[in-house]
Amino acid sequence: MFTKFNNKFNTIFLDTSSPSFEVSDKVNVILSPSLYWVKKLSLPVKYERDAKKLLPSVFEDILPHGNYSYSVYKSGNDFFAFAYEDKKILDTLSKKGISASNIANVYFAQSELTSINGALKISETQSVYMKDDILILVPCCWIEESSTLNVREITLSNHSIALKQFGHIVDEKSIYNIGAILLVLIMLVSAQYMITTQKIAGIRYEIDDIFTKNNLKSTMFQNKAMLKNYVATHERQTKIREYISVLLSSKLKSSEKLSLLSLKNNILEADFSDLSEATQKEISEKLQLNKVKFKSSMSKDNWHVEITL
Numbered sequence: 001m002f003t004k005f006n007n008k009f010n011t012i013f014l015d016t017s018s019p020s021f022e023v024s025d026k027v028n029v030i031l032s033p034s035l036y037w038v039k040k041l042s043l044p045v046k047y048e049r050d051a052k053k054l055l056p057s058v059f060e061d062i063l064p065h066g067n068y069s070y071s072v073y074k075s076g077n078d079f080f081a082f083a084y085e086d087k088k089i090l091d092t093l094s095k096k097g098i099s100a101s102n103i104a105n106v107y108f109a110q111s112e113l114t115s116i117n118g119a120l121k122i123s124e125t126q127s128v129y130m131k132d133d134i135l136i137l138v139p140c141c142w143i144e145e146s147s148t149l150n151v152r153e154i155t156l157s158n159h160s161i162a163l164k165q166f167g168h169i170v171d172e173k174s175i176y177n178i179g180a181i182l183l184v185l186i187m188l189v190s191a192q193y194m195i196t197t198q199k200i201a202g203i204r205y206e207i208d209d210i211f212t213k214n215n216l217k218s219t220m221f222q223n224k225a226m227l228k229n230y231v232a233t234h235e236r237q238t239k240i241r242e243y244i245s246v247l248l249s250s251k252l253k254s255s256e257k258l259s260l261l262s263l264k265n266n267i268l269e270a271d272f273s274d275l276s277e278a279t280q281k282e283i284s285e286k287l288q289l290n291k292v293k294f295k296s297s298m299s300k301d302n303w304h305v306e307i308t309l
Helices: 004-008 050-060 086-097 172-213 220-248 277-289
Strands: 012-013 027-031 037-041 069-075 078-084 103-108 119-121 126-133 134-139 257-264 267-273 295-298 302-308
Touching: 004 257, 004 267, 012 086, 012 172, 027 050, 037 050, 037 119, 050 069, 078 086, 134 267, 220 257, 267 277
Parallel strands: 012 027, 027 103
Antiparallel strands: 037 078, 069 078, 119 126, 126 134, 257 267, 267 302, 295 302
8 A cells, every 4th residue: 555655756866966857746766876875784773764774884884974864774684774874865856857746755776676677777988787785887888788677567565755945954064153153152141141130139138127127027928928917907997997997977966965986896886865866867877978887776775887897
């Protein structure tokens, strides 16, 4: 199923000497041995992911200077390891008229031409053939007989690779420049951090000084609790003053008296003696106008008022 999916696209064979292609749809690309390095290896690991970690050291002695990516697949007990330059391949594709957006999948000729017999001619001047399980690229004049490569007859494998794009390749000079910029940024951030830390320490000192001078508690939780109590006390005392002011501001006749004004728990009590009904009504309306909740009762000549705080 995977092979059929890959083969629904046309396939091209890409070599540095290939002619330009006219491509409008996506294509599968088979890379000529001129575009990668390959080794057949017997490694002391079991899985491809473990083998891939070893490839930079495996190829370091033979690769020219450059920025390489690595790939590997297992065949039997051996591994076929590849090193390639993404930029070189992408540049070659671009020169041959193929943009990155037209690439469906990319394969190595090593993995796709394993079943060839004899030599295959890939251009007017070059041929490929298998030697010790490695696909070799040689001049045509080195081979007496060779047939022409027909990519339509190739059944693609699942050993595709993904090319890295968008400026992933950075030379050493650029790395040093980027490193220098990062170092400067780190120094600036560190300096700013030290300045901020000193400011925070200064603010904390000022806070501690304020706490000491004002006999505040050691934690904000305790101080908030104290503040809540002070606010509640202030509100209660304000209400008491307002209610007493309403009671004392009542205009009494010479025969009328405020005989008692007391505060017990949350009850403010007032006793008036010899009040006329008109004066009682006036005081009641004034209390209601100030939205004071109260209860009143009459006992003989005494008019009793209770206000709940």
